[in-house]
Amino acid sequence: MAKVTVDGRVVEVPNDANALEACRAAGVDVPHFCYHPRLSIVGQCRMCMVEVEGVPKIQASCTVPVRDGMVIKASTEKALAARNATMEFLLINHPLDCPICDQAGECKLQDNAFAAGLPVSRTSEPRRQFPGYDRTPIGPHVIADMTRCIQCTRCIRFCEEITETGELTFIERGGHTIVWTHEGKALDNDLSACAADVCPVGALTTRDFRFRKRVWWLDKTRSVCDGCEIGCNISIEHRDRIVYRFLPRVAPAVNDFWMCDYGRFRSEELNRQDFLKPEIRVAGGDAERRQTNWGEALDAVKAAIEKDPSKVRVIGSAFLTTEEAWLLAALCKDSLKVGSPEFTVDIGPKRRIRNKVDGWIYGSEAAPNSRGCEAAGLTRTSSLSSSSPAVLYISDASFSEKCKDPAFVAGLRQASVLIVHARTRNALTDAADIVLPVAPLSGKEGTFVNAKGLVQRIDTAIVSPPVVRTDLEVLLNLGARWNAFDTQWTARDVFEKMQASVAGYAGLAWDSDALVGNPPSISPAAAYDVLGLERDPGVEVFSRPSVTAPDRLP
Amino acid sequence: MSGLSPAPPVLLARIGKPNSVSLDSYVADGGYASWKKVLEGVKGGEWTPAKVTDMVKASGLRGRGGAGFPCGMKWTFVPTKEKRGDKPVYLLCNADESEPGTFKDRLLIEKDPHQILEGMMLASFALDVKHAYIYIRGEMVHGAEILDKAVAEAHEKGFLGTDVLGSGVDLTITVHRGAGAYICGEETALIESLEGKRGHPRIKPPFPAVSGAWGCPTVVNNVETLSCVKHIVDRGAEWFKGVGRNEKNTGPKLYCVSGHVEKPGVYEAPTGIPWEELLALAGGVRGGRKLKAVIPGGSSAPMLTAAEIAGVPMDFDGLVAAKSMFGSAGIIVMDETTDIPKAVTNIAKFYAHESCGQCTPCREGTPWLLKMLRRIVNGEGKKSDLDLLLQISNQMGNGMTICVFSDAAIAPVISGITKFRGEFEAYIEKSTKPEFEQKAPTDLTNEIADRKAAGIHS
Incomplete structure (x- = not known):
């Protein structure tokens, strides 16, 4: 560890840290563009200029390795003048059209222009244009606009160092330098949209989110991607009950700063809600289902089950939170006495994500919580047995891709009463007798256990429409009919009740950082822990008042 | 292009001779004698790498590429064998001469390539280099062809290769053509370019002597510097020191005089000759006009007015004292008609x-x-x-x-x-x-x- 003084504040940082990290550790916000904690140091944006005692020339702090006793002066006249200079250079050719740029609001250039820029421009020369290289898709998910590019090369380094696919490169040189794909190649890899994440300006934006919402209107909720078993930490970004996008949340042990395109673009899917009210078919056979209320629907479920409890079969799903799975298992075991529910998980396609601790980690199960479900008492089967029970209760109807397959559904339909939790319509819901409308990931609260065995919490982003319930609420209300559960229980109550009996949950606290993960936006001071830097507890960490908007890290 | 020099030229001695690029003519003029001498002395311990390095150090040779850094000292920055382990050391000859107003290396490359090669051989010996590269500017197609041919000839005649002349010394030289970028003359950009990447200068430290080409210790020397090494081993450090006009600026130097002079060209003169002498060599300002300004060290040197440059010794320290720099000695003369x-x-x-x-x-x-x-x-x-x-x-x-x-x-x-x-x-x-x-x-x-x-x- 090296003891470094930044603007009079002493911090201890690892010996391999650089001066910029030391500044951030000390709570001194040194603006930067090209530095990224997971990418190599290039020191070429020249924004993070500071003075280092004993070094005559001004230094780009990201390029200066710390040493014990180093004294960094980050806020001297000379340092501020140097940063002003860099800002001025960046802005002479950058279009000043933030109002029509989709990056506005989360743009580092915009933030730093407020913090370190000149109030007016001194240039009167015509601005540089890149005809043919503006607003052009360079891959399935990313649109490039080179007039906005500040040539920080983060995206190039991302493609070289993280995905190791190297689609992007510098073309031309000097003032004409542009970042583009290699001839005939597209920016098409499984993490391609992260290139837009690392872009500090509006040069790379995602096609799917572009111009859909001004980012400052977005609410951000912590969640976990349900695309596969890896369980990438995400921020669900939503407004007025519409999910606009997923962004990765920094999780050094899981997805680090990244997430895959497949997971990211599942966000749109969350806006689909095919069932807004319970639907029921009382007569059986060909009669149409009709909409009803929850009381009648759940009473009908209870009546069907109680007809012949021995012939009830329950199928869960690895999309359930552990809390929901535990309720389902408890209901089956204690109230219905039908033994433990089964569940099955789709295998493949393989997903992957990279972090600094494990390198690449892979997920082959196409659901987020098979481990949690098993721990909560559900039984994993590779193929569902084709017994024909009197009642088949499925939570939920999208547990497998096979549910879209009429042949597979025909097997399940052999039950005399088919009850499903469902959000989206598929072959299985079409065949069902009772459909209980449930909320998507964005409406749920609870915990998932990922491929590494980490318990991770998801929060409710959007409260579902009035008559739609979460799986948890449906199970609580159903269980209440056997006096098994209290309908007032929250996910947290269930979590605390099941903790003792569920493997891996003992000793965890609902609100602990380990469960919750990092917030969607990380202030430079909080980034301390993300970077794995130790803070000297005896030293008070200041946070300078800053006019910058709270930014995503980095 | 070469002009008259005050003393018999050394670096330019063979310029203008018929077929000066061939190995035979080079050997006939006493070329490769030093290389043979050193190799023959290896087994007996008469010649060691340290001895060559010490000679270069004692000669006071300063880098001819522009910075004027003492060449021998640069060589000593390379970590010793114990410190660097298995890593090879690379010698790169910087032939990416692109500074506007500079054209001395091109002359050496096109007219006397073996002189450069011999300098490289001796430097490689001093630095324990097994593979040296010549990074030549992309536009110098003719020069690259000549160097390619010269290297092939040297390999053929046994001056390069494995176990050169039975001495146990191995050395290969490869000519690498750049793609035509001025910045690739900067040593770390040159290394990046040699590695096949874009020619972007690297952050220093680490300096190339510690971590250069492919992460190995690397010495980058200018064409003229390496040519000087040959003559230092030929004639001794004392001779070299004796040529310069002062203690800190030694040896012969090639001056590229261009612009408004009567006879623009490359002139060999002792380092540190006064401005007036140099101007006289080039025949004075054209048409007897008045001198207005001089750019004394390639386009990147601050220009000096006629008054400022009067009496200035044309060397590294003299021009720094005059608030300009010697750079690559690309002297651009501008007369009173210049806008x-x-x-x-x-x-x-x-x-x-x-x-x-x-x-x-x-x-x-x-x-x-x-x-x-x-x-x-x-x-x-x-x-x-x-x-x-x-x-x-x-x-x-x-x-x-x-x-x-x-x-x-x-x-x-x-x-x-x-x-x-x-x-x-x-x-x-x-x-x-x-x-x-x-x-x-x-x-x-x-x-x-x-x-x-x-x-x-x-």
Whole structure:
């Protein structure tokens, strides 16, 4: 560890840290563009200029390795003048059209222009244009606009160092330098949209989110991607009950700063809600289902089950939170006495994500919580047995891709009463007798256990429409009919009740950082822990008042 | 191209001889004698790498590429065998001569390639190099062909290869052509380019001597420097020291004199000859006109007025004392007919074109300077332009960028405007758009101060 003084504040940082990290550790916000904690140091944006005692020339702090006793002066006249200079250079050719740029609001250039820029421009020369290289898709998910590019090369380094696919490169040189794909190649890899994440300006934006919402209107909720078993930490970004996008949340042990395109673009899917009210078919056979209320629907479920409890079969799903799975298992075991529910998980396609601790980690199960479900008492089967029970209760109807397959559904339909939790319509819901409308990931609260065995919490982003319930609420209300559960229980109550009996949950606290993960936006001071830097507890960490908007890290 | 020299030339001795590029003619003129001498002395311990290094150190040879760093000292920065382990050491000959006003290396390459090769062989021996590279500028197609041929000949005749002349020394030389970028003459950019990447200068430290090509210790020396090494081993360090005009600037030096002189060309003269002697060698200012200004070290050196350069010794220290630099000794002479604003614009155009685009101040600053200068010489200048040009220049240099390219780019602008401000102002007075005025930079400064006082500026 090296003891470094930044603007009079002493911090201890690892010996391999650089001066910029030391500044951030000390709570001194040194603006930067090209530095990224997971990418190599290039020191070429020249924004993070500071003075280092004993070094005559001004230094780009990201390029200066710390040493014990180093004294960094980050806020001297000379340092501020140097940063002003860099800002001025960046802005002479950058279009000043933030109002029509989709990056506005989360743009580092915009933030730093407020913090370190000149109030007016001194240039009167015509601005540089890149005809043919503006607003052009360079891959399935990313649109490039080179007039906005500040040539920080983060995206190039991302493609070289993280995905190791190297689609992007510098073309031309000097003032004409542009970042583009290699001839005939597209920016098409499984993490391609992260290139837009690392872009500090509006040069790379995602096609799917572009111009859909001004980012400052977005609410951000912590969640976990349900695309596969890896369980990438995400921020669900939503407004007025519409999910606009997923962004990765920094999780050094899981997805680090990244997430895959497949997971990211599942966000749109969350806006689909095919069932807004319970639907029921009382007569059986060909009669149409009709909409009803929850009381009648759940009473009908209870009546069907109680007809012949021995012939009830329950199928869960690895999309359930552990809390929901535990309720389902408890209901089956204690109230219905039908033994433990089964569940099955789709295998493949393989997903992957990279972090600094494990390198690449892979997920082959196409659901987020098979481990949690098993721990909560559900039984994993590779193929569902084709017994024909009197009642088949499925939570939920999208547990497998096979549910879209009429042949597979025909097997399940052999039950005399088919009850499903469902959000989206598929072959299985079409065949069902009772459909209980449930909320998507964005409406749920609870915990998932990922491929590494980490318990991770998801929060409710959007409260579902009035008559739609979460799986948890449906199970609580159903269980209440056997006096098994209290309908007032929250996910947290269930979590605390099941903790003792569920493997891996003992000793965890609902609100602990380990469960919750990092917030969607990380202030430079909080980034301390993300970077794995130790803070000297005896030293008070200041946070300078800053006019910058709270930014995503980095 | 070569001209008369005050003493019998050494570096240029074989220029102009028939078939000077062939190995046979080189050997006939006593070439490769030093290489043979050293190799024969290896087994007996008469010649050791340290001995060659010490000779070069004692000679006081300073790098001829531009920085003037003592060559022997540079060699000693290479970690010892114990420290570097299995890592090989690479010697790179910097033949990426691109500095405007400089054309000495090209002459050596095209007319006497074996002299360079022998210098490289001796340097490789001193540094325990098994594989040396010549990085030659992309535009020098003819030079690359000659070097290729020379290397092939040297391999064929056994001066290169494995177990050279039975001494147990292995050495291969490869000629690598650049793609034509000025910045690749910067040693770390040269290394990047050699590795097959874009020629972007690296962050230092680590310096190439510790971690250079492919992460191995690497020494980058200029063509002329390596040629000097051959002559130092030939004739001894004392001889070399004796040639220079002062203690710190030793040996013969090639001066590239261009511009408004009677006989432009490459002149070999002792390092440190006074300006007047050099000008006399080149036949004086053309047509008997008056001297106006001199760029003494390639386009990146600040220009000196006729008064400033009078009596200055043309060497590394003399020109630094005159607030310019010796650089690559590319001396551009400008007589009284020269339009300085146009000359500065021309140089600015070069730098705007050649900036690698890595660092913001240089990438954005060099075209900005050019746009403003062009506007001024096109008769659309504004009164505030000159101060702004100086201010922009000042915020580009002095550590604001990874390499010294931007320092080079601003030198002619700053020196041109400060020393010939009247000429720029004459253009601005005739400006067709004088009404196109902007806030003066001083107002800006006040505005920033106001913002700060109000607590807006963090």
